[in-house]
Amino acid sequence: EFFVLFFCLSPVYGTFDYMKLVLQWPPMYCRNKFCERIPRNFTVHGLWPDNKKYLLNNCRSYAYNALTNVREQSKLDDRWPDLTSNKSMTMKEQKFWEYEYNKHGTCCEKLYNQAQYFNLTMNLKDKFDLLRILRNHGIVPGSLALLSNSGRPLRQLTNKVFPSLKCIDNNGIMELLEVGICFDPAATKVIPCHRPWICHADENTRIELVK
DSSP: OOOHHHSSSOOOOOOOEEEEEEEHHHHHTTTOOSSOOOOSOEEEEEEEEEEESOOOSSTTTOOOOOOOHHHHHHHHHSSSSTTTOOOEEEEOOOOOHHHHHTTTTTGTTTOHHHHHHHHHHHHHHHHHHHHHHHHHHOTTTOOOHHHHHHHHHHHHHHOOOOOOEEEETTTTEEEEEEEEEEEOOSSSEEESSSSSSSOOOOSEEEEEEOO
C-alpha cells in the first residue's frame, strides 16, 4: 500500500506546518458557473500545504509533469474532477490538476513528490466520506440543519475536531460550498485549521446542502 510509504519517509517537512484537504459540493459550486458535469458527491478541490504564520502558494513554478497512465488519470478524475470539463478532456488537458499542483503541491514536495501528493489526496478523499456520514444523520441534499447539528457528525470523521466549513449566504440560509479538514504534515492526525472557514458564528444558523 502506498500509504505505508508516507509513514516511512524521513520527517523533513520543508516549509509547511500543516495541510488542508478541501472538498467541495458540486451542486453548490456549479450553481452560478457553467459545469460540464455535476457529481452528487463531494469532490476534491485541492490539498493545500500551509504555514501557521503566512499563506503558501506557488512554491515552484511550472513543476507539473503531465500524467501519462490512463488508469491513474481515471482514478484521479473520479475523485478530483474538473467540473467545467468532461472526463475525456480533463484527462487529456489536465489543467485543473496542473494548476492545483503548481500552486499548492509544490509547497510540500520536500516530503511528497508529485505522484505521492496525488496519491495522498486520493487516499484522504476515500477516507473521509462526508456525504455518507451526513446521510446517516439525516442530512441529505435539499435538507436544512442547524450548523451545530451538521457539524456533529463530521466530528466523528475528524476525531472530534470541528472541520472548516465554507458557505454562501442565501437570504439567511447558509448553503454549504466546501469542507476543509486539516492534518499534520505526515497526514496521520487531524488537527484544527489555523485559518478556519466559519459559516456563521451562531451555531443555531440553518445550513443547507443544496440539491
